[in-house]
Each structure stands twice: as C-alpha cells, then as structure tokens.
Amino acid sequence: METWYVRQRRIDVAVLFAALSLMPAEGIASAQSAREATNTPVITLPTRRASDTPPTPPPEVPAAADRVLAVTVSATVRRTPLNGPTQREGRTITRTFDRVHIAEKGHEWLFERNIRDHRRVSGSLIHHDARAIIAYEESDLRIMLGIRGWADVVALGFEIDTLRNHTRAEETRMIDGTRFQRYSTRQGSWMRDVWWNDEQLLVGEFTTADATGTSRFSITRIRDGIDATVLQPADSRFPTYRAFTLADWLEHR
C-alpha cells in the first residue's frame, strides 16, 4: 500500500533528478539544505471521536455520618444464584465515624475516610494467604468494586441515595437495641427489603437482585465499642507483608 510518505519520497527523488541535471556541482549542497528545510515531515493531528461522559463525582454523605457511634457489627451475606445452592459468609465489621474494618475469611479490608474531602475514601486489602497488603485508591474502589465514596462504605455497602426510591413503612425491628425502619420498594427494583436506621446510618438488612440471583446482607449482632487495633494502618499491623498498589498486584504473577 502506498502511503503519503512513499508518494512524497518518490516525488522528492523525481524532483532531485530533474534539478541535478540542470545544476552545477556546487549548487547541490545548498539544494540539500533547502530541501531539508522544506521536507520536514508534516504531522496532521487527527479528528477523534467525541469523549464519553466521565464518571459522576462521589455521592454526598449525610450529616449523621459524623455522629455515628463506634460499633462492632456481626453480619451475614447470603448469595443465592439462580441455579445453585445458597452460599453464606460471615463478617465482623468495626465502624467509626472515619474508618471501617471488615474481617472476612482469609482477608481483611480497612477503609479510611478521606481527611480532605469527606465524600471520598481509600482502602487496603490485607490478603493473609499471600501475606500482602493491596492499596485501593478512590478510583480503584470505584472502578473495581463499585464503591463510589465514603457514603457507600459508612453504610456498609448500602447505597443511601437509593432510599429516595423507597417508601418508609410503619414496621420496625430491633437488633441489640438499635431500631430499624422498614422501607418498601417498588416492584421490580433491584434493591428490596431494606431495614434502615437513619441516625446511625446502619442498614439492618437489604437484598439486591439481578438476573444472576440475589444477595442478602443482614446484621445479626451490634455491640458498642470496638477493638481499635484493627483500625491501625495495615502495614503497621503486618510489617512483614509486602505492599502493592492494586495495579501492581494485578501485574504481580
């Protein structure tokens, strides 16, 4: 295939042949420099496709988030695929106004509210089998885990802004002294059966559903007080673990 460059080079050669036949020898050098000056390749900046709409900024955090009590929560996540048995996982969650620690089988998560912008969050995954600590920055959390900001973390994975789509019902339920209000959801909503405490920003239970099955998060126990050591930076608790950014963890073989 003939490119602009090949065509240009052929023209160059043809022009030079013609010029050489007319030119005294001493003229060649100046012709060279003139040609070099005019033959600098021209780069054309292409017209590109229009940009897509960028991601939305992190959601606003309710004012109550600054006043939540330090608690230790036991919770269960039940995942029921369309075809297959339900899988059940237990979690121990430690929550303060600016940190959330989640202990799961084989690993721990520590999320820290951003001190400059309280809508934002970063996290560390402590991977005990691999003896590694993997840093998740705000955009890593958003694009890999769907965590849009601190609002999603402080509410333990429940998206507070979806309450707008629900209707507050009369029914309430107590778990270890904390009262949860039932919210009814519209038919066909992907989020169902929400039990919510507005003052403590705690979700007692919620179910999400999509075409692959359902997931139900439910709190089984709430205790006042926390084990503060789990809220320490991960590398100070596990100084022998190797530290990675998420991208380098993915690079790691």
Place this chain on the structure above:
Amino acid sequence: MRVRGWKGAILTAVLIASGGAATVARGGFGDRDQDARYTGRRARNVIFFIGDGMGVSTVTAARVFSVGVDGQLVMDQFPHTALSRTYASDSITPDSAPTMSAMMTGVNTNQSVIGFGESTEANDFNNDGDGDAQWTLLELAKRRGMRVGAVSTATITHATPAATYAHINQRNNENDIALQALPTDGTFNNRLGRGVDILMGGGRRFFVPNSVMDEEGVRGARTDSRDLRSEFQGAGYRYVWNTAGFSSLTPASLPVLGLFESSHMEYEFDRPTDLGGEPSLKDMTVKAIQLLEGASRRGSEGYFLHVEAGRIDHAHHAGNAYRAMTDTQELDEAIGAAAQMVDLRDTLIIVSADHSHVFNIAGYPLRPLQELPYAVRSHEPGYENAAAAGHGILDLVWDIDQSTGHVFAAPDRNGVPYTVLGYHNGPGYRAASRVDPRTDVFRGFGGVVPTGPSHPAYFQEAAVPLGSETHAGEDVTIYAIGPGADLVDGTVKNTHIFQVMKRALGIH
C-alpha cells in the same frame, strides 16, 4: 539499493550524483549496532514515548476506536517503523522492568530487574551480587550536559520510568527507587549529576511516610518515616502535586518533582473525578518540553525526555478494553502535541511499547453502516449504532449475508453473538455458557452491569479464568521520526532502540 526516509531521498541523489556504487548499509540491525560510522544527521533532542503494554492489536484497536479503521493516528504518520522483540533474558514474555532496561541501556536483563545485565537475577536470589549497573541513555545524556526528564501516568518510581534513572534487582521496591533519584540521599545515583531535571507522574505514596496523610488525604507508604517531598525541595527541587502547581511551572522552576496522585495517576477517562486535579499525559508532555526547551539555551546541549502512558497496561490487566483505548488515544494526543512543538529536523521522536497483551480483534466485523461503500438491504436492530461504539470496535461482530444483504450479529457455534475485542485470559471469563453480550449481566468495572460491550464498565470476555489478564510475547512496533529515525528498520531486539537514540545524539 534501499534508503529510507525523507533524508534518504536526498542521500540517494547525492550518491547517484557522485557516480559511486556505494550502498547504504542495511543488512541486519545487529550490523548497525556495531557500526559506529553512522553519518546521518545528529539529533539535538530525543523524546522517547512508551505505551506500556501497547502491542500491535492495541494500536490497531485504538486507531479504529479513535479515528476509524482508515484514519491515521499520529504515530501511524511516523515514516520509520520496525518490529521489536521484547523477550527478557529469562522469559519469553517479559514484564516492563527488563524491557525498559533493554531499551534504555542496550543490554537485556531478567524479569523484575532494572538497569543491570543478564547475570542479575530478581532479588539476587543466588546471593552472587548484582554486578555492574548498566549506563542508561538518560545517564549518558546527563553526563553530556543535556537536560533530562521522565514523565509517566504510572508511579514515577514504576518499572518503566525507573529504568531511565535507577538500578535495582526488584522493581517493586519503589521506596528505594525514589531514594536513587534524591540527590541528597546516600543511595543517590551519582550518574544523574545534580538530579533528573523533570520527574512527573504518580506515586506520591513512595515519597510520604505511612504515618502521614498526603495533600489528597491518602496515607503514605514509606516505612522509614522520611518525607521525600521536603527532602527533594531541600535538594533544590520545585515540588507540585495538583493542576494549580503544575500550571505555575516555568523553565526557572527546574528541577521539578510533580507527584499528582498517591498511587498511579487516574485513567484518562476517570481523570475529571480527581480531588486535586491532575494534568493529562498530553499536558505533562507539553509542559516538560516547554521547560526543557526553555532551559536548554540556544546552541547548548539539548534534552532527553521519556514519556510513558503507564496505564494502558493496567486497563488490559483488569480486562477493560475501554480504558486501554482511551489511554492509548491520550498517548497519541501527547505524541501529536510533541511532534508539533519540536523541530523535527533536530529532535528524534521514538514511540514503542515494552510488551504486548493477550488482546484480540476477532471475527470478521463489518464496518459501521455509515462507513460502508454500499447500502445494506436490512439489518438487525443495534447495527445502526455501531459507529458510536468506537467506530464498531467496541461492538459485537456484525456480519452480512452476501446473498441477501442482511446484516446480523455473527453467532458462535451455539448461536450466541460475540464481541470484536476480547482477551485470551483475565477477569472477563464468563464460565462455560456464554450469553449475548447485549444482555450480559456479568458485572464489569465497579460491579456495574454494563449495557452492552461499548459501556466503559464492560469486561471483555476471556477464554481462561485468571484474576489478572497477562502480557503477551509477540513483537511490538517501533515508530520513529526525526534525525536518526532511519536507523529504525527491520526486525530488531528492543535493545536496538538504545543504539538508535545513542547514535542519533552522537554519544559514544
């Protein structure tokens, strides 16, 4: 006789005019690597772009995505190209450490090793020492009095930029790599003279103690309690961390340390969400050239600048072609800006990749409706939107029945449509039974269920289930323009790039 390049045309004429039967050496590039008699025009400056993980399929897909299948990226317009073999000394398919080391020093090395030769193994696991540090082109340029800079959207201590200024047997020791660039540290790389003039990218965490929250509210990662931000300033550096500081930089600001993110910088698509504001790769490239050009007095030695689009690789590892496309497009924007700013008669620009990825352009996808040279008789719904899906590259494979003129989604052997782009392995594995990508509820980036394969959250399908998609071992392309670019030709080992840059600058 065969000569290359716009300059080659002149050379042809001169040779004919002199009546000589001289032949411009071509042969193997191994020959030219040994040939110190290169008499081409010297370059005053060299700009070396790397698209991390930007294999041939990535460039092709990004071309279709950005400018259409018959469009021209900026790098496509470069007159000289070669194929580059990327293997490491100990591996068929490499990581970025040995490949960038090879391109920067002319010496191949082993996986995870930066700036040493092939007898150096990762972590010195044989306890036999690392041997001699190889000279990098940036160090050689610095020794000659040139200005030097490294710019990346990855951490500035990441394997690729680090291979311009550091020597270490484990790429992951980024806290230590940062110290090698700090002129007042005991482990400073003395070959850097008074230091690298421009260091701009991500990786602030490796400059901030782990007890301290940085300017964007993220904890540092240094375990030695040292705050290198202030130590670099103590060594004469101007330190900036956001777009405001970035915008204020002038040639008088040099040397400059710009750390715009705690970890890697944002993907280009996600950049508008950043807290402090981040320059784009194009912004950083333009600024770096302005500073280096401004600081290099007329007639004095020129500059060497390395620019890396570090996150094409990361998007591929995550199995998300969308961000690999948008970051490759941004790299091409940066290359275009550079090519327009500099004088291509005295500045050599080289573009290449450190390795490829297992990223495929599959099937026989029909071009979008608006691009076809003929009218179709009928089509399945959705085909009319293919143009908006990155000129069809982020879409299903559409096919046409050549007897009826009907366009349909090409099926797999079970009758299920499939996408143009895919990966051999990675997180996009869908298990045994595939479903139509248009109704696929496989959670992609952010746990979002994408609305089809052109959605930014879509994970392209993968054949082998891996947590992270992998690099690939095929050759990558070298693109070159400017003085010395005619040495880029044939099929070469990536070490040849070092020889080309060195030869063009007249460094012996």
